Amino acid sequence: MTERQPLRCDVLVIGGGAAGVAAAAELALAGLSVELAEQRDALGGAYHRQPAGRPTAVHARGRRQWSRLVDAFARAGIAPRLRHVFLGLDSDGLAMLDDRAEGRVLVVRPRALVIAVGAIERVLPRPGWQLPGVMTAGGLQMILKEGGSPPPGDILIAGNGPLTIALAADLARLGHPPVALIEAGDPFARPAAALRLAAYPGLVAEAAGHLARVFASPTPWLRGERLTAIEPRNGRLAATIRDRRGATRTLAADLIALHDGIRPNDFGLPANEESDIVVVRAGDCREALGIRAAIADGRHAARQVIALLTQGPSIADDDAVLRQRRAQAVLGDLFRPIDGADPLAALPDETILCRCEGRTFSELRAMLAEGELSPREIRLNGRFGMGLCQGRFCADNVLHLIAAARPGDPAEPPMRLARDRWPARPVSIAALAADDDEQRES
Amino acid sequence: MSGGHFLWGGKPITFETGESIAVAVAKAGVRDLSAGEGGLRRYFCGIGACQNCLVTIEGTLVEACLTPARDGLRVDAPEAGHD
Ligand SMILES: Cc1cc2nc3c(=O)[nH]c(=O)nc-3n(C[C@H](O)[C@H](O)[C@H](O)COP(=O)(O)OP(=O)(O)OC[C@H]3O[C@@H](n4cnc5c(N)ncnc54)[C@H](O)[C@@H]3O)c2cc1C
Ligand code: FES
Numbered sequence: 001m002t003e004r005q006p007l008r009c010d011v012l013v014i015g016g017g018a019a020g021v022a023a024a025a026e027l028a029l030a031g032l033s034v035e036l037a038e039q040r041d042a043l044g045g046a047y048h049r050q051p052a053g054r055p056t057a058v059h060a061r062g063r064r065q066w067s068r069l070v071d072a073f074a075r076a077g078i079a080p081r082l083r084h085v086f087l088g089l090d091s092d093g094l095a096m097l098d099d100r101a102e103g104r105v106l107v108v109r110p111r112a113l114v115i116a117v118g119a120i121e122r123v124l125p126r127p128g129w130q131l132p133g134v135m136t137a138g139g140l141q142m143i144l145k146e147g148g149s150p151p152p153g154d155i156l157i158a159g160n161g162p163l164t165i166a167l168a169a170d171l172a173r174l175g176h177p178p179v180a181l182i183e184a185g186d187p188f189a190r191p192a193a194a195l196r197l198a199a200y201p202g203l204v205a206e207a208a209g210h211l212a213r214v215f216a217s218p219t220p221w222l223r224g225e226r227l228t229a230i231e232p233r234n235g236r237l238a239a240t241i242r243d244r245r246g247a248t249r250t251l252a253a254d255l256i257a258l259h260d261g262i263r264p265n266d267f268g269l270p271a272n273e274e275s276d277i278v279v280v281r282a283g284d285c286r287e288a289l290g291i292r293a294a295i296a297d298g299r300h301a302a303r304q305v306i307a308l309l310t311q312g313p314s315i316a317d318d319d320a321v322l323r324q325r326r327a328q329a330v331l332g333d334l335f336r337p338i339d340g341a342d343p344l345a346a347l348p349d350e351t352i353l354c355r356c357e358g359r360t361f362s363e364l365r366a367m368l369a370e371g372e373l374s375p376r377e378i379r380l381n382g383r384f385g386m387g388l389c390q391g392r393f394c395a396d397n398v399l400h401l402i403a404a405a406r407p408g409d410p411a412e413p414p415m416r417l418a419r420d421r422w423p424a425r426p427v428s429i430a431a432l433a434a435d436d437d438e439q440r441e442s
Numbered sequence: 443m444s445g446g447h448f449l450w451g452g453k454p455i456t457f458e459t460g461e462s463i464a465v466a467v468a469k470a471g472v473r474d475l476s477a478g479e480g481g482l483r484r485y486f487c488g489i490g491a492c493q494n495c496l497v498t499i500e501g502t503l504v505e506a507c508l509t510p511a512r513d514g515l516r517v518d519a520p521e522a523g524h525d
Binding site: 051052053100118131133134139143146152357 | 469484509
């Protein structure tokens, strides 16, 4: 059922995380009428995730700042539309929201759209990464924040970057330290980057707090090591770990949390320049700079929208956002993997590349061997990037492999492979539309 | 809303206030959300991005990680065709 009369407002904000809530509050304070759509049943986003109607047991830094923000949002009179999934923007500037509570589509005609749908994690494919019990580190973090305790069983964390340390520390605080924390980088071997990090005392304090918790737990922090394969063994998972000298050993666990960084969740979104209405992205979905930048970036997006709607002067970059961009660059250097070899180059043929449809490396390699196929042909003929995730967990890897197979060719942006048309989310009613779409194309 | 039980493939699963289907099922120790062996349904990203956690509720496919648990709900693994 689609409502006949579209709901009108000045600005529709998509996403109830830090960036979306900050943008909405700022816009409402400026006197604009604002609607905010969030797909979950509570505000908070990935960082301030909490169970609806109950405080979370997991500590998140900046809780007070977040409460102040939510208060300002409520005082501005905005009633968030929870359980509303943004499906896309049609060519007439109508935004479609899938109202999951009512089972209907709500059509909104805003003058401007702020998209603040956050980040997704990067996870490098490894043999066995599709097995049940393997999830992203953020995914496990979400279980802790929402459910207050981890699923039963031994947990192994592996990958790259500071988020894995935060997860290990949270697990230790909850009395379930992981069996090991495997880190591809080695911050202790990057003293120059460590010195530069001193310019960001907030980050240093946070990292030190998490690390102190991990060091006080039985969990070993194994740096310069990679988890290279997972296989089922006796009802558990056996992980192969390779150290910096190339020696391997096996660790057993029931759950494995993987994480190799974060990137904007900018798949299937309307392009800023292709729409009739003003479209501005905010927070991690614009640039993955973390929670410290998200609120500032949300406010910045609000000022940008106001300037665009009133044809006012353009808005300068935000200092807090610029600072977090520099901080992320330092963290990138600090955690740079010790083994500089391309982690995708040596993966066995049967490794799953597309989790949605179970497509493997060998299928892509066979297509690449056939000759000069474009990313579009690889998507349509090979179904890479065609699955329900719209390429979120394969597009970067597929394009990386295409580029590696064709040295010298210009790199293709990930959107060339991803299903970059609306609906942004091909489920419930949208699933039908997506299927039609595929049939027409194939 | 308060905690309660829902049925996962006919089996009761306990949940606490504010938990999604995926979190309650994971805490109950269920890892494979597929209908049969070798299916691809499971919890992975936790934020509605991977679509690996699709389940059916009253005939509708939804992400288990985005759907609040409710007392008495019947939740099932999607038919093989959706895998
Ligand atoms: C899984 C995960 C775990 C993380 N854990 C940590 C951590 O432990 N520590 C840390 O410092 N940083 C963490 N980060 C990074 C941190 O969450 C972000 O920097 C911060 O939350 C960014 O705020 P944001 O508002 O831009 O996005 P988010 O907080 O991600 O908010 C985006 C919101 O948009 C909603 N949304 C998405 N798509 C739609 C749609 N189609 N329709 C309607 N609503 C939609 C989401 O439900 C979400 O509430 C994590 C990121 C991810 C992806
Ligand atoms: S776990 Fe990825 S969409 Fe639910």
